[in-house]
Amino acid sequence: MFSGRNFAAFLFDMDGTVLNSIAAAERVWTEWANRHGLDVASFLPTIHGRRARETIAALKLPGVDPIAEADALLKAEAADLEGIVPIPGAVAFLSSLPPERWAIVTSAPRELALLRIEAAGIPVPAMMVSAEDVTRGKPAPDCFLLAAERLGVEARDCLVFEDAPAGIAAGEASGASVMVISATHVHPVVTQHASIATYDGIGVVIDERGWIVIEPERMAAAAC
Template sequence: MTAIEAAGVLLDMDGTLIDSTATVDVVWGDFARQAGFDVDEVLAHVHGVPARATLRRFLGEDADIEPWFRQIEEWENERFDADVEIPGAVAAVHAIPSGRWAVVTSALRDAALRRLARLGFPDVEVLVAAEDVERGKPDPEPYRRGAEALCVAVEDCVVFEDSDAGVRAGLAAGATVVVVGGLATPATAGLARVADMTAVSFAPGERGVTVTLS
């Protein structure tokens, strides 16, 4: 059992709180087919990466990506019936002291809020979404913005992540990173990890939050 004292908790959403693999695959599979790209190649890239970054990756830096961005936004707002909670996530987040946590996601804001509410997560007080940053994960900007919104130093935060891009973003920001799930990349070497959120508990602590990993 490991206990970490932190000022704030920064939570990725897809793959950390919500299993949205089926939804993401449907949305971006449709994009790939309609735009003429290889579906497997697009799906291998998209998880944990902001929509605009993925669109630029495949359509080109100089392309007008906004029509596709609006289409992706529409699809994401409509197609989340297949989402399910990562085991233990709802109960874990409900236990975090108020004002001490933020969701930091590469998803679009409206879709993220609707999906979290549908699965029973508490009202999100601080959300850093794809629209809120200029540079998405693996850049540290999203996690730095999350810490700033909580009025704490990012170095005093614990990040929960399941993707390589997200892990690298958290590390680059200077946070303590906990890997959720089976991700194994060079960036995860030596990091604390849990199989899912049933192995995580939160309680008020001396610095704000006591995070216990079992």
Template sequence: MHSEVPCTAVLFDCDGVLVDSVDSGERSWRRWAHEYGLDPAEVLRGIHGRRSADTVRLFLPADARAAGLARIEDIEISEAVDTAALPGVHQLLERMTADWAIVTSASPALLQARLSAAGIPLPPVTITAADVSVGKPAPDGYLLAAHKLGSPIEHCVVFEDSVTGVAAGVAAGPRCVVGVGAQALDTPADIVVRDLSGTSRTGTGLRFAEASILRSPGQDLGQCTVVL
């Protein structure tokens, strides 16, 4: 049995949705924290779903932020070599044409490094940390992606994994926000799936295999209409 959500475009977060970069990302930030004499555990609590510049701003004084941001960028790019695609990603993206985008808190260079390592092509539209003045949980990135794709945001589906990212997706007002991974059960995502295994693009929307769904809204919950 499958569930289907109608949509005209799909907006993906990258880390934790399309690629597994947890180990490389956390290694990078631990190294950065040690270099700056910071508590790594405290720094790690502020990184997920947030632009590096926003994390750096939390821990460094104004006169050290530019150098701190450049340093974490260098470290993360060097550590991106073991980034891997998450289950189901390649199969789903093979069915995508010009109707998808990535909205990430990463920089353009870091996004390219991680996608290349995972064997994932760049989508027709990418929105990175450099493209918005305010990062997640603000909805700006998702609204800009929908605009660039020429699809009303209310006709889009957003895929996110973190609390901050889901908040950004919900605030944008798409047809549906899909949480990816068990941690997304602690967010207000409309649907939560284990990963993208069994998720496919149809002529009118997205189809989810029941075996991959951890939480479903049923027939209708707010803007998210699920066809069984």
């Protein structure tokens, strides 16, 4: 699980990776799907990890403007923050990282991302890439490439933390290593990547270059 590996930076997806907003998001999207006559059960799994405008555009609903609908959904999601919580161990793990060595890379608009970060009580990143910052959303690698560039590192030297297929594909395409967070997965995810359910069992040290080294035993030992 990358034990002893050195990384220039960590790039975290937000929803399902450092915080759990599934209940809030699915409440809003369920209402939207019902208004448009969609089968909610089959539709909801498609909303995670992608920008709202791209999720809506993919449906090709007659007379529906994806940008206008995404803006309306943003307002509804911003008004519903109930039940948003951090992924176990995420607050301590993020707090242990040098601020200049990590970023949140989310498909959510910046306004919504900041509201959810505050609601979950996780550290506000010094640098964040959000939906407005790229032309192509996940699974395109643009967001992770941009985050690495803004941090002054190469994407191939980064570790991407993701939970959703679109985000995992984006991390792979960027050339970064990928860690899958399974905390919110209802069913086991088959993946070639290392996977953890929570952040409780891992810690980090910083090497002489300022790079991050994962130490899986560090936090577990401290808890004993």
